[in-house]
Amino acid sequence: MKKIAILGAGPAGIEAAAVLAANNCPVTLFEKEAQPLCNITDKAFLFPNFADANEVAASLRAKLDNPNITLRCSTEVTQLTPSYIAGFQEESLTGTPVWKVNEELYDIVLLATGYTPFDAHRKEELGYGIYPGVHTSLEMEKMIKEGNIVNSLGEKPKRIVFLQCVGSRDEKSGNHYCSKLCCVTAVKQAIEVKKQLPDCEAYVFYMDLRMWGQGFEEMYRTAQQEYGVSFVRGRISEAGGTFDGRVQIKAEDTLLGRPLKMTSDLLVLMVGMEASKGTRELATQCRICGEYGFAQSKDPHLHDCQSEAPGLFVAGACKRPMTLTDSVNDGRSAAYEILTSL
Amino acid sequence: MFSIFVIPFCLGVLALLVISVIKYYNWIKEFDRKQQTLIRKNILTWKFLPAIWEMFRECLLHWRITKHNALLGYMHRSLAFGWFLLIVVGFVQALVAYPNGHQFYVGIFFNYFEPHYPVSHSPALPFIANLMDALLLYVFSGLTLAIVKKFWSKPLGMKRTTRHNLTDRIAKAALWSIFPARLLAEGATSALYGNGGFLVVAMGRLMQAVGLTSTVLEYNLWTFYSLALGVFFTLMPFTRYMHIFTEVFLVYFRQLGLRDSDSKSGYTMFELSACSRCGICIDGCPINRELGVTDIQGVYLLQAIRNKDLRNRAESIANMCMVCGRCSAECPVGIDLEPVRRQVRTEYAKGIDHPEGFQYLKSLHHFNALGRVAYFGGCMSHLTPGITQAMEQIFQAAGQSYWFMDQEGSVCCGRPLLQQGLVRQAQALRDRNKSMLKKSNATMLVTSCPICYQSFTKDYRLDIPVMHHSQYIDMLLKNGKIKVERSDMRVTYHDPCELGRGCGVYDEPRHVVAATATLLPTQEEREKSLCCGFNLGNTSIDSEQQVLIRDAALRNLLEPNPDMIATACPMCKKAMTRANNTPVSDIAEIIANQLIEK
Numbered sequence: 006m007k008k009i010a011i012l013g014a015g016p017a018g019i020e021a022a023a024v025l026a027a028n029n030c031p032v033t034l035f036e037k038e039a040q041p042l043c044n045i046t047d048k049a050f051l052f053p054n055f056a057d058a059n060e061v062a063a064s065l066r067a068k069l070d071n072p073n074i075t076l077r078c079s080t081e082v083t084q085l086t087p088s089y090i091a092g093f094q095e096e097s098l099t100g101t102p103v104w105k106v107n108e109e110l111y112d113i114v115l116l117a118t119g120y121t122p123f124d125a126h127r128k129e130e131l132g133y134g135i136y137p138g139v140h141t142s143l144e145m146e147k148m149i150k151e152g153n154i155v156n157s158l159g160e161k162p163k164r165i166v167f168l169q170c171v172g173s174r175d176e177k178s179g180n181h182y183c184s185k186l187c188c189v190t191a192v193k194q195a196i197e198v199k200k201q202l203p204d205c206e207a208y209v210f211y212m213d214l215r216m217w218g219q220g221f222e223e224m225y226r227t228a229q230q231e232y233g234v235s236f237v238r239g240r241i242s243e244a245g246g247t248f249d250g251r252v253q254i255k256a257e258d259t260l261l262g263r264p265l266k267m268t269s270d271l272l273v274l275m276v277g278m279e280a281s282k283g284t285r286e287l288a289t290q291c292r293i294c295g296e297y298g299f300a301q302s303k304d305p306h307l308h309d310c311q312s313e314a315p316g317l318f319v320a321g322a323c324k325r326p327m328t329l330t331d332s333v334n335d336g337r338s339a340a341y342e343i344l345t346s347l
Numbered sequence: 348m349f350s351i352f353v354i355p356f357c358l359g360v361l362a363l364l365v366i367s368v369i370k371y372y373n374w375i376k377e378f379d380r381k382q383q384t385l386i387r388k389n390i391l392t393w394k395f396l397p398a399i400w401e402m403f404r405e406c407l408l409h410w411r412i413t414k415h416n417a418l419l420g421y422m423h424r425s426l427a428f429g430w431f432l433l434i435v436v437g438f439v440q441a442l443v444a445y446p447n448g449h450q451f452y453v454g455i456f457f458n459y460f461e462p463h464y465p466v467s468h469s470p471a472l473p474f475i476a477n478l479m480d481a482l483l484l485y486v487f488s489g490l491t492l493a494i495v496k497k498f499w500s501k502p503l504g505m506k507r508t509t510r511h512n513l514t515d516r517i518a519k520a521a522l523w524s525i526f527p528a529r530l531l532a533e534g535a536t537s538a539l540y541g542n543g544g545f546l547v548v549a550m551g552r553l554m555q556a557v558g559l560t561s562t563v564l565e566y567n568l569w570t571f572y573s574l575a576l577g578v579f580f581t582l583m584p585f586t587r588y589m590h591i592f593t594e595v596f597l598v599y600f601r602q603l604g605l606r607d608s609d610s611k612s613g614y615t616m617f618e619l620s621a622c623s624r625c626g627i628c629i630d631g632c633p634i635n636r637e638l639g640v641t642d643i644q645g646v647y648l649l650q651a652i653r654n655k656d657l658r659n660r661a662e663s664i665a666n667m668c669m670v671c672g673r674c675s676a677e678c679p680v681g682i683d684l685e686p687v688r689r690q691v692r693t694e695y696a697k698g699i700d701h702p703e704g705f706q707y708l709k710s711l712h713h714f715n716a717l718g719r720v721a722y723f724g725g726c727m728s729h730l731t732p733g734i735t736q737a738m739e740q741i742f743q744a745a746g747q748s749y750w751f752m753d754q755e756g757s758v759c760c761g762r763p764l765l766q767q768g769l770v771r772q773a774q775a776l777r778d779r780n781k782s783m784l785k786k787s788n789a790t791m792l793v794t795s796c797p798i799c800y801q802s803f804t805k806d807y808r809l810d811i812p813v814m815h816h817s818q819y820i821d822m823l824l825k826n827g828k829i830k831v832e833r834s835d836m837r838v839t840y841h842d843p844c845e846l847g848r849g850c851g852v853y854d855e856p857r858h859v860v861a862a863t864a865t866l867l868p869t870q871e872e873r874e875k876s877l878c879c880g881f882n883l884g885n886t887s888i889d890s891e892q893q894v895l896i897r898d899a900a901l902r903n904l905l906e907p908n909p910d911m912i913a914t915a916c917p918m919c920k921k922a923m924t925r926a927n928n929t930p931v932s933d934i935a936e937i938i939a940n941q942l943i944e945k
Contacts, residue, residue, distance in 0.1 A: 127925050130730035176890040178925050243730050 006031070007112035007347060010104070012082050012287065014041035016329055017321025018117035019065050020336030021343070026073035028344055034074055035106070037081035037283065041066060044119065047143065049150035051329060052186075052193045053220030058150075061329070082106055085114065085287045087314060102316055113316050113346070115339055116300055118283040119332075120322040123172025123180070123276040131171065131274055132244040138252040138271050139244060142167075142190060145273045149197045154205075154271075157250040162270030164206040165198055166254060167191040168241050173277030173326075174212065180297060184277030184326040188214050189221045191275050192228050199232040207234045208267070210241055210256055218328070239265075244272055278326040291317055300324050310339040318343055348460045352570040353452045355577030366584040367592060370620075377613035382605050389603040398602035406594050407431055411679040415627060416504025418492065423625075425489030427591075433482045440475045455576070458533045458547065459569050462540035473544075480544035486526050493523070507635065509626035509646050511587070518586040521579040528575050532568035539565060590623040594680055597621040607686035609770050610693060611652075618682050622649045628674035628684070633878045634667065634888075637895040643667045645674040645684040652691065663887070665691035669896070670766055670884025672848035676874045692768030705775040720749045721789035723780075723803070725796030726759050727917035733932075734795050734917055737939035738816055744942050745828040750787055758783075760794075762802035763883045777807055784809065793819045795935065797846035797916045798883065804850060815846060816935050817856035817915045824862050824938075831941040836864040838937070839909040841900065841923070842876035843916030856915045859934045863941045867907040877903055879914075881922035897922050905929060913937055 009025060011018045014036035022032045040046070042065060048058035069076055087102040104114045125133035125141050132139045137157035140148075148154045156162040169191055173184035188211070195207040214236070216222040228234040241256040252272045257264050280288075280298035288294035288301070293312045295301030300323045303311040312319050320339035321332040378386065404410045407428045413420025437454035444461065445453065453460055496503045511519070530550055537543040537551025538560045554560065583589060597617045605614050628645040635641050643664045651661040665688045675684045722742065724735040735751075742749045758780055761773035784792065792813045794800045800815040807813075814822070823829045840860050846852045853873045860866045871877055880896030901923060904912050912931045914920050923931045 129733060129921060129924060132732050135732045135736060179894065245729070245732065 008110070009033070009113045009115070009343065010035065010106045010109075010111040011115040011117060012085070012106070013117035013119050013283070013321070013323070014069075014076065014078070015044060015117060015119045015321060016042070016065060016332040017119070017327075017336035017339070018115065019068055020333045021115055021117065021320055021340040022074050023068035023071065024337055024340035025343060026071040028340075029073065030344070030347070031073045032075070033111075034069070034076045035080050035082050036076065036078045039079050041069070041076065041078065045329065047150075048146050049197065050193070052189045053218060053224055055193075065333075080107075082283065082287065084108075085116075085290050087291060087316065090291070104316060113318070113343055115318045115320060115343065116284070116287060116312075116323055117319075117321045117336065117339075118287060118300075118323045119281050120278040120284070120326065121281040123178070123184075123279050125171060125274045125276055127178055128171055128274070130243045131168070131241065131272070132246065132252065133274060136244065136246040136252055136272075137250055138246075138269070140271060140273050141171075142187065142194065142273055142275045145194055145271075149194060149201070152201060154198060154201055156270035160270075161202060162205055164208070164267075164269045165195075165271045165273060166241075166252075166267065166269040167195060167207070167209040167273045167275060168254075169209065169211040169214075169275050170240070171274040171276050172279070175277075180277060180279065182297065182326070183215065185215070185217075186326065186328050187275035187277060189216065189218065189224065191273075192216075192221075192225050192234070194273070195234040196224070196228050196232050199228075199234065207232075208269070209234060209236050210239055211236060212238070212240060237265075241272075278322060280323065284323040288323070293317065293319070308342075310335065310342045316346075348450060348453055348464055350456075350459070350566075350569075352566065352573045353456060354573070355570075356452060356455065356573040356580075357577075359577030359580030363580040363583055367589075370584060371596065374613040374616040377616060378605075379608050379610075379612045381608060382600075382612060382614055385604045386600070394602050394604075395599070398599045401598045401602065402595050405598060405679070405681075406591075409679065411681070412625070412627070415677065415679065419496075419503040419505065422489045422492040422496065422503065425485050426493065429482055429486035429489060433479065433486065436475065436479055436482060440472070440479065443469050443471055443475065456569060456573070458536050458543055459565075462536065462542050476542075476544035476547070478544070480546035483526065483530060484546060487530075490523060490526055505626065505630060507626065507629045507641060509624045509629070510642075511624065512650075514582060515586045515624070518579055518582040518588055521575050521582065522588070525572070525575045525579060528568065528572040532565070532572045535559065535565040535568045587622070587624040589620045590680070593617055593620040594623070597680065597682075601681065607683055607690070609686075609690070611690050615687060615690065618687065619649050619653050621680050622646060622682060623680065624650065625679060627677050627679060631673045631677050631875070633669055633671060633673070633880070633896045633899065634892075637880075637899045638892050640667065645678065645682070648684065648688060648691070649682070652687070661691050662695045665689075665695075666885070666887040668885055669844070669878045669880070669882045669888070671844035671878035671882060673844075673875070673878070676848050689766065689768055692766070693770055694768070696768035696770075699769070705772060719790045720747055721752050721784060721787055721792045722749045723752050723760070723792060723794040723796075723799055724757070725753070725794060725799040725917065726757060727798065727921070728795040729753075729757060731917040731920055731933070733936050734920070737933065737935040738793075738795055740939040740942065741820060741823070741829060741935060744944070745823050747828075749793075750789060752780075752783060752787065752789075760796075760799040760802040762798050762806065765802070765806065766884050767886060773806075777802075781807060781809070784811070795917065795933075797843045797849065797852075798918070800852075801845050801849045815850070815852055815855075815915065817846070817852060817859055820935060820938055821855040821858045824859065829938070830943040831863045831938055832943050834864055834941060836910045837867055837907075838864040838911050838913045839867050839869050839904045839907055840872070840934075841879065841904055841912060841914040841919055842872055843914060843919050844876070844878050844882060846915055847876055848874060856913075856934050859938060860913050863937060864911070864913075867909055869903050869907060871903050876900075879916075879919040879922040881918055883918070893922075894926070897926060901927055911937075 009032045011022050011032055011034045014034050022034045025032050042062045045058055045062045051058050084107050086105050089102050104111045172178050173180055191209050198207050216225045237258055239257045239259045241254045243255050245253045247253050251268050251270050253268045255266055284300055285298040291314050293301050293314055300319045302309045302319050302324055303313055310318050310320055318339045320335045409420050409423040412423050440457055441449050441454040500508045533543055533547040534550030534554050537547045538554040624646050626646055629635055632644050648664045651664055668688055728734045759776050761776035765773040790811055793816055795816045803813040838860055877900035879900050880893040913934050915934050920931050920933050
């Protein structure tokens with residue numbers, strides 16, 4: 006029986022583990038955090054149907070309840086090398102390479118190490134970490150989840166501005182790619198804000214809104230028609246603080262062709278997705294590191310869960326920005342590829 | 348004393364003289380009013396003394412090149428100083444031999460005339476003949492190095508050398524053949540008459556041994572020597588060798604206080620021709636080092652301006668430049684390339700330079716200064732608000748009342764426009780800031796951005812002192828106005844181009860860093876510091892190219908493995924923060940974090 010390791014207990018890793026376990030393959034699931042699914046449990050509701058993130062996470066976590074799955078939380082994998090790179094001799098009976106995961110040997114490894122949100126400090130002109138009214142979309146999500154949306158003085162905000170594409174589609178920060186889910190997340194969060202604070206104005210500054218998924222366009226329309234969210238095409242060039250702890254933004258409304266200044270209680274930066282530290286380091290170690298530090302699959306069309314390294318599979322947002330739905334599907338595909346390879 | 352073969356030489360000298368005089372006359376006529384005033388004011392002062400010293404040091408000894416690379420300096424020195432001495436000693440030789448007078452060319456062709464005409468047998472002559480041979484040998488050593496450099500330039504401290512055009516190459520061939528031709532001609536004479544110093548006699552014996560003793564051969568060799576000289580002198584005013592005389596003038600004018608102005612002037616013409624196209628500006632240029640673009644450096648810019656038919660090329664060359672100043676810092680002739688680039692940009696920016704575009708300036712309200720110090724953050728510091736916030740903390744800690752003059756409704760200092768050649772627009776912004784400062788009654792201006800600092804010190808002519816915040820913080824620390832806690836952080840410091848090479852401020856920011864942290868040296872710092880890649884000077888570069896230049900600067904800064912990179916420019920900070928995981932801080936932020944509350 007081949008030994009299988011899955012690195013990362015996110016949606017892709019858990020789904021793959023569940024499918025493999027159901028097919029009587031024992032797997033070991035490594036997770037650096039103390040709990041699995043950290044990138045879901047910090048969310049409130051999920052687009053496009055406003056499903057409760059906790060419920061979705063609970064359903065996913067329930068899949069781990071299988072004797073074939075060994076979950077090892079708080080275990081960070083720092084070493085991932087195949088025998089043909091590391092030069093050790095313990096090849097398995099079939100002659101395929103063996104992978105060294107930390108100090109243990111495995112026949113098959115699934116990399117599902119995921120993403121990390123863009124560090125908004127790197128766009129200093131937007132004032133994150135300098136002005137108290139500037140937050141990232143993750144912090145906003147937390148406020149929504151706790152039902153406690155407040156400005157820097159602890160009062161109910163009268164206006165909230167969302168800014169798209171922070172650290173995505175941005176040549177200056179070196180990330181030319183689109184992070185794919187921030188557009189719809191801003192629409193979702195604006196609706197949540199309006200639900201909790203109907204008197205609060207919500208503005209979304211965008212380059213173009215990419216409402217690609219099922220139900221996304223409808224959400225965008227609902228946001229405008231039912232909730233009165235305002236959408237302004239233009240990027241914010243800089244943010245400044247005001248004496249009363251609010252944020253003043255400078256931007257250009259590119260549809261009107263006019264510069265504008267606006268004062269807002271909160272500025273929410275829709276941070277993009279970058280390859281996580283684990284993804285970056287492990288992909289580099291086993292030589293499948295592609296653009297921007299993401300792991301590179303063998304072929305984006307037909308072999309998207311395989312890598313150039315034999316016995317190493319890749320799934321989820323460690324390859325590129327991916328939604329929860331896509332990650333779960335991708336984990337399932339990876340499990341199928343692994344089963345076929347056995 | 349005459350022979351027909353001297354005619355090419357004489358014609359060459361005549362052509363050189365006439366063409367040079369016409370050129371210089373025209374250029375001097377083109378001096379603008381300010382330059383003319385400076386010449387009138389300074390021509391009868393002692394300033395010619397340092398000028399003569401600099402001419403000797405740079406035009407003959409090539410001291411700046413020697414500092415760049417000793418072997419390269421030796422090469423240039425042996426050719427320039429060696430040839431100069433050959434001419435001077437040759438003249439003395441003729442004077443000693445013919446005390447009753449002689450034609451001017453006799454010194455050049457001395458060995459030919461000496462056995463044919465009666466000579467005064469001065470005891471000094473054999474010594475001078477040996478001295479002349481030693482000098483010729485000295486020139487030969489330089490020539491050998493020049494040939495080596497053509498094929499293998501690395502030992503002479505140059506990774507890349509200049510690509511020359513056809514006239515330059517013909518002139519170079521003529522120049523390189525002058526000295527071997529001279530030795531052969533003198534050898535042929537010596538083979539017949541046995542005259543000359545140690546080298547020439549040896550050459551003569553060798554020619555005797557292989558049977559080359561004929562008056563026809565001797566005559567033809569002297570003709571070839573004269574032709575080589577004639578061709579070189581005639582071509583000289585049209586090639587890079589014009590720098591030989593022009594540099595002398597440039598040194599003199601510079602010592603009189605002349606500088607480049609906003610548009611092309613007579614002084615610029617002298618600069619264009621004083622460039623020897625040595626190509627030292629190529630190696631250090633970040634656009635060459637990181638992007639592999641090797642046809643936009645100073646040497647090619649000057650060449651393109653000189654060849655007026657290539658004006659479009661000049662524009663694209665002028666635009667593709669970080670304005671980091673590394674080339675000017677290394678130029679052995681001391682040509683200030685930044686204003687020259689700006690002149691070309693101005694020429695091409697005329698179409699968009701409408702002063703009407705700045706009507707909004709009138710509608711801006713200015714604030715009264717509450718304190719004595721005016722603080723100008725600058726546009727770039729508004730994009731790095733950590734810096735302005737730190738400065739406000741420092742002002743408060745020092746108990747200094749201040750007026751943050753561009754906190755609201757900021758007006759740019761004008762320098763980015765000036766760098767792009769938009770002279771009038773820059774002037775409109777400067778006027779606005781100047782009048783605000785005047786009304787504020789501020790007695791000092793502190794700025795956080797080196798671009799603004801350079802602008803306020805060089806373009807504004809304010810009547811109050813201007814300080815970059817690195818100098819201001821250094822002063823506060825020295826006076827004990829603020830106190831900082833030491834940390835065990837190890838820091839490397841990045842010299843911003845505009846602050847370092849632009850304004851010569853290297854020490855103060857280092858003092859400031861060293862006041863609180865351990866400052867680590869880096870490989871390329873101070874005058875040699877690397878551009879961060881995101882300078883506003885270059886508008887044709889794309890962001891991927893900027894990243895390559897920035898990464899090179901980062902490699903240099905991260906090499907000692909610091910805990911933090913310090914810099915003193917918001918733009919450099921932004922450029923580097925985006926890229927790497929090591930924290931990057933402005934020196935003001937470092938100090939603000941370590942302040943000890945009184």
